[in-house]
Amino acid sequence: MEAARRQYRQKETTWAPPLQRDPGPWSRLVINWMATLAVIMAFGLVMLYSASYTTGYLRMGDSLHYIKQQILCMAIGIGCMAAMSYVDHRFLRWACKPCYWIVLLMLAATLAFPPLNGCRRWIRLGGLTLQTSEVAKFEMILLTAHLASSAPQIGRFRPSLKEKVRLKDWLFIRIVRQIILPVLPLVPVLVLLIMEPHMSGILLTTAIVGTILMMSGSGGIITWAGAGTAALLLETLLTHVNSIEYLQKRLKTWSDDLEKLNPQTKQSLYAIGSGGLKGLGLGNSVEKQLWLPESTNDFIFSVVCEELGFIGATLIIVLFILFIVQGLLIAYKAENQFCTMVGIGIMAQIAWQVFCNIAVVTNTIPNTGISLPFFSSGGTSLILLLAEMGVMVNIGRNGERAAQQRAADHARREAERAAQEAERASRTINLEDARRAQNGK
Template identity: 50%
Template sequence: MVTLLVIIAYGLVVLFSASYSVSYQESGDSFSQIRQQLGFAVAGVAIMFGISFTDYRALRHLTWYLYFFTLLLLAAALFSNNPTNLSAKCYRWVEIAGVTFQPSELAKFSTILGTAAFVDAHQQQKGSLLYGIILPTLPLIPTLFLIFRQPHYSAIILILMIYFTMLICGGCGLKWMLPVLSVGVIGVVYMLTSQDNYVQTRLDGWTLFSSDTSTMTDQTEQSIYAIASGGLFGLGIGNSRQKHQWLPEVTNDFIFPVLCEELGFIGALVCILLFAALIIQGILIAMRSPDLFGSMLGVGIMGQIAWQVFCNIGVVTNTIPNTGISLPFFSSGGTSLLMLLGEMGVMLSISRVGNARIEERRRRKLEAFAKKLEHGTRSVYRRGGAAHSI
């Protein structure tokens, strides 16, 4: 929890520095974005603590309800006239009670919950192809189809990464996994590259082994400039130059280059180490879960954070092709932050139940030891009186 709160505070500081120029240009108020994000952070932390005091095992009963609700929202987004949809020329947002919501964020957790419930319910058959891969994949197809129609390709990639991470860690159909993954990767690449020139342009602009920035996409080129100018210790918090209308999406997908430019290699390293600590702690919590359902939930949630961090930093450093994936707890976006903090509440719930189980086991051992000690003391007194007493 402490690691998470440090990450949230770090993210809010970096976001304010990255957003004030854009906020002033858009609304004349330098504090507009950070004020909104701070409100979501406070609400999200409250939700996180509320969820942490409930038993995560109750989520098992919500699996299908959440699944169909997610499909409903994804379908509604395709017919929504939300201004964000029209300006971005895609259909990824719906408006609920005056609040814009991105259903693909809910789809990530819906996939995690559904996969965890299925693997737990079929523990004995999970090694087979049918129960290990085919059946758990069937409910995923409508979700991916609706997200594809938005279109939101990065969400598809991320959901598949989370899904297969859970299957592999759960020991599902391992002997079939390699050919299935190979076919899946080929299919996703073909699906993306055959649709339009947008994806192909991103792939053409990926120059991993080239130092010529002119062949990169504009976003990647400006990102490299920002990271390079940061040096070891950075230009100082608030002193980024690239965030002033040069680097696109500075408050979302490309917030990490602003961090690198202002805080340098040291600041970037601290950010990565904090995420590494959070992921390792999350994995330990998942391993201490009293049941497979909790372990799979923990693996899925931490897998989502790990893959998002990897893909976001990989994109901005030109390590992988450019795709729009936000940096958890740093990038702006109320839907993402609320969902992530809700999921961290589930992690805290798993931790509470796991710790309670360990404490109960310790208590029983101490009681058993005390009984043995008491029995041994009485035996000694009976044998020899005071001369043999302990």
């Protein structure tokens, strides 16, 4: 077992050139996935303009204030997406370790800036702001995918049923190598996010890391049991976190009683109820007239429900489901396990943000600030999300190239086998023909 453990210990990645001249061919799956993304982004721009022009005019003196910022950030994000689509995944795997320390320094630097609404979540340089928790999500996706794909698997140590793994070794691999080591880098990130404080960032980052570990098989049943226990005890644990005042306030106002709800959630439910089946019509929302706080960001889905109704809201949910499923298929067909885990992590981030945002505006979970991807205003989030989409494109193209190479190798082997069979058949003497030839003589 010691020899096997040394053989399959976590491999250190080596440096690779950052850019790929040709990541690979475009598959139909990647093209369809990008088409779905384009539809979601276009839908998001339309809804953001509808939800923001009143707020922009009354607060900023420009009804186009929010949409102009969003279009600018989207243009920058598309440029980042194009650039990241040519970044070699081997370079990302090499860079995830040094980048982890840079992210920790950024999170620590955030605490030195003056608070905004009681929280320190942004680095401000001139007129630019950077929300470091968004960078931390991307980094944790890369680092957790690397650690999970590098961890030894139990199956590797028992190539046959005759060899048994001792309980001590099983526990070491399952708990230490597959759970503790991949989770350990998450702890400093969570500590710094607690100091901001940023509860939604904590929940999302933890959920993304947990999803990668569960989908990679790390820890086996132990990870799944731990995730189930955490989900069941989450509310109980949060109610005992007395150090975060705003968290306790939001938990106390999470209720089925409309009168006990906080004003933001109450206005959100009014907007959803007003929309009905078909909605009030695009641009006809009442709640966005400064009744609903954060109508351009965390609660934009409420405006969608009010203006487009149940049909429009369902259409958006279906689009996100289609987008996530297509992304998971791209990850499934990736070149290696690291790329698969990165793809799963990126799609998990989208899925968790969509779920939590819709759950918040419908009062399914307590109010917490989680944006709706590609819909909510916010430059850092949009740019980084589009950069992650570029990584997905690179994974998809490399996966298609690897698949075509495997198909070509398989066809070559089959051709060689057929040629060998034909040659063998040509050298084989048919007994019946030999007897007829002999009798003919």
